[in-house]
Amino acid sequence: MKTSVWMFAFCVTAFYSCQKVIDVELNPSSPKYVITGNITDQPGPYEVRITSSINFDQDNHFPTVSGAKVYIADQTTSFTDTLAEVSPGRYRTHAWTGAPGHTYKLVVMLRDEMFSSVSTMPAPVALDSLYTKSATFGDGTDIVAVYDDPVGPGNSYHLLLAIQDSLSQEIYLHNDKINNGSRVSHILNNDIDIKPGDTITVNLQCIDTAVYDFYYSLDQALKQNSAVISNPKTNIVGGAMGYFCAHTVRTRSFVFK
DSSP states (O other), X not given: OOOOOEEEEEEEEOSTTOEEEEEEEOSSOOOOEEEEEEEESSBOOOXXXXXXXXXXXXXXXXXXXXXXXXXXXXTTTTEEEEOEEXXXXXXXXXXXXXXXXXXXXXXXXXXXXXXXXXXXXXXXXXXXXXXXXXXXXXXXXXXXXEEEOOSSSOOEEEEEEEETTEEOOOOEEEESTTTTTSEEEEEEOOOSOOOTTOEEEEEEEEEOXXXXXXXXXXXXXXXXSSSSOOOOOOOOBSSOEEEEEEEEEEEEEEEOO
């Protein structure tokens, strides 16, 4: 009997037009919906994307999923937005801005199924400075992001690195289980060649614990030495894959010399 292996891709909207797209070969299962969405403390609109996983022997075109009813509710203020499908599989909010401390609930109704997710936006943390250093492993240049972790446990971070218009495919994560309340010098091992004159941009996202767990499990899965990796942990309820994230954004850039 033939065993099927399925794949999915997810996008992380980062620096306006840049996106990180990671293809993942999953443990054998039936195809599933893949839902990804972000809300930030920067002015919207925001997008939720819905695709479907595919068999590994198909081409790398992940089917978009149309016809869903998608809602985002601010449970702190009781405001609810109904998203519009602006193109197949892309659902967009109206123009509003997420707020730190607020809890947001995503609801996706698709045929006879319903999926939901809740994410609370943490308080922002300033990205104090950036600098470069010789690569920790091999040749090249690493980037160091410096920020102060607030006193109090439970702070989690996801960082995105762009060199010019190229977004690193590395997953950069940190939490404060070891160095709570300390100054953090986070080394971003760089997978992109840097030339003098290139603009280096780092995006510091403060994320909640459930979203950290998604990225951490995805990163661990990608590092497995096996043909098929474990399914990443999701914060979406109802049987879909992916994530829903309410996070703050602080960005800093400099020109490499």
